[in-house]
Amino acid sequence: MNTQQLKQEIIDYSKEIGIDKIGFASADVFEGLKERLKRQQALGYQSGFEKGSVEERTEPDRLLPEAKSIISIALAYPSRIKNGPKSTKEERRGVFCRASWGVDYHKVLRDKLEKLSAFIVDKIPEASTKVMVDTGELSDRAVAERAGIGFSGKNTAIITPEFGSYVYLGELITNIPFVPDTPLEDGCGSCTKCLDACPTGALVQGGQLNAQRCLAFLTQTKDFLPDEFRPKIGNFIYGFDTCQVVCPYNKHVDFHNHPEFEPEPDVAKPKLKPMLRISNREFKATFGHIAGSWRGKKPLQRNALIALGHYKDKTAVDEIIAVMNNDPRPVIRGTAAWSLGKIGTDDGFVAIKEAMDKETDEQVLAEMEKGLAFKETSTT
Known part of the structure; x- marks a missing residue:
C-alpha cells in the first residue's frame, strides 16, 4: 500500500x-x-x-x-453550558475553565x-x-x-x-513517511485583544507567555497565591480562559460534538461553600473524572476561599472560621483568614484575632495580619 x-x-x-x-x-x-x-x-x-x-x-x-x-x-x-446554574447570594458558585x-x-x-x-x-x-x-x-x-x-x-x-x-x-x-500537510498562515494580524485582556500581563507579547504570571497556571499551584494575583482570579477555581473568550475567532463558536465533553452544570460551576468541607472520597467521586482534578482538592479549596472573599459572602463566614480553626493545612488556614478579612464582618475579625493566639505557623500568621488589615482599610 x-x-x-x-x-x-x-x-x-x-x-x-x-x-x-x-x-x-x-x-x-x-x-x-x-x-x-x-x-x-x-x-x-x-x-x-x-x-x-x-x-x-x-x-x-x-x-x-x-x-x-x-x-x-x-x-x-x-x-x-446549556442551562448553566446561576450564582445566588445564598449559594455562590465557582467555575472551572472550559478546557476542564x-x-x-x-x-x-x-x-x-x-x-x-x-x-x-x-x-x-x-x-x-x-x-x-x-x-x-x-x-x-x-x-x-x-x-x-x-x-x-x-x-x-x-x-x-x-x-x-x-x-x-x-x-x-x-515511522511511516507520510507527505506532510501545509501549515496555515498566521491569522491574528494586528489584533491584540488577548494581550489587552490578560489581567496580569502574562502574555508578554504576541505568542510569548510568562507562565509564572498566567492565572491558568497559578490556579493550579498548591502554595499561597501571591497577593497581586488574588484580586484577578475572580471566581475561577481552576484554569482561566479570558484570552480565549475575547478572541474574534471564538465568537459564536460552541461545538457539542462529543458527549464526553458535555459540561455537568454543578461540576463545571460548583457551589463554593461545599468545596470547603469536601472529603477526599467526595472530591474523587464528584470531580475525579475531570481534568481539573489532577492537582487534588487543595488548590481548588484555596481558590474557593479567595472567590468567597471576592463575593464578600457573609453566609460563608461561619464555615470559613471553622476552616481557619481546624484545617491542618497552613495554606488553607491562612487563605481562610485572608478571606474572612476580605468579607469584613465583625465576627470574622474577632475570630481571626482569637485564632492568632493559637497559631504557630509564620505564614499563616502573616495571612491573619493581612486579614485584619482589611478592617483598618475599611475604617479609613
Whole structure:
C-alpha cells in the first residue's frame, strides 16, 4: 500500500471514530521551538509542569528513534453550558475553565489515538507508533501548527478556522513517511485583544507567555497565591480562559460534538461553600473524572476561599472560621483568614484575632495580619 492511499484511509477512519480534525507533519527537529524554549527557560517563564528536556520536547526521534511523521488530531469542546446554574447570594458558585468541562480530555484523546494506532498497525504490521496527549514531551501546539491543524495565536493557543481555539490536541509519532500537510498562515494580524485582556500581563507579547504570571497556571499551584494575583482570579477555581473568550475567532463558536465533553452544570460551576468541607472520597467521586482534578482538592479549596472573599459572602463566614480553626493545612488556614478579612464582618475579625493566639505557623500568621488589615482599610 502506498503512503498516500494509507493517509486517505487514516483520514476517513478518523472521521468514523469522531476525530474533528487531523493533520500530518514531518518528524523533523522543531528548531524554532527549541530556541523559544531555551529563551523561556533563561527568562524564567516556564511553569515547571513541562515534561522532558528541551531536546526531548523538540526532537521526535528521541521519543521514537525511527520517527518519520507525526499525525496531529484535534477534538472540539463546548464553550457554553446549556442551562448553566446561576450564582445566588445564598449559594455562590465557582467555575472551572472550559478546557476542564466534561470527562478528562487526556483519556478521550488517548483512546482515539490508540484506535488510530491500531488501525495503522493493522494495515502496516511493521509500523511503529508512539501516542501522546498533553502530558507527553512533544509540544502539542507546535505539532498541530506544523500539521496544518491551526495557526499559533498571540494568546499561544492553536486557532483553527472551524472551531476557534476550543480544541484539545494530541499526536501520534510514526515511522511511516507520510507527505506532510501545509501549515496555515498566521491569522491574528494586528489584533491584540488577548494581550489587552490578560489581567496580569502574562502574555508578554504576541505568542510569548510568562507562565509564572498566567492565572491558568497559578490556579493550579498548591502554595499561597501571591497577593497581586488574588484580586484577578475572580471566581475561577481552576484554569482561566479570558484570552480565549475575547478572541474574534471564538465568537459564536460552541461545538457539542462529543458527549464526553458535555459540561455537568454543578461540576463545571460548583457551589463554593461545599468545596470547603469536601472529603477526599467526595472530591474523587464528584470531580475525579475531570481534568481539573489532577492537582487534588487543595488548590481548588484555596481558590474557593479567595472567590468567597471576592463575593464578600457573609453566609460563608461561619464555615470559613471553622476552616481557619481546624484545617491542618497552613495554606488553607491562612487563605481562610485572608478571606474572612476580605468579607469584613465583625465576627470574622474577632475570630481571626482569637485564632492568632493559637497559631504557630509564620505564614499563616502573616495571612491573619493581612486579614485584619482589611478592617483598618475599611475604617479609613
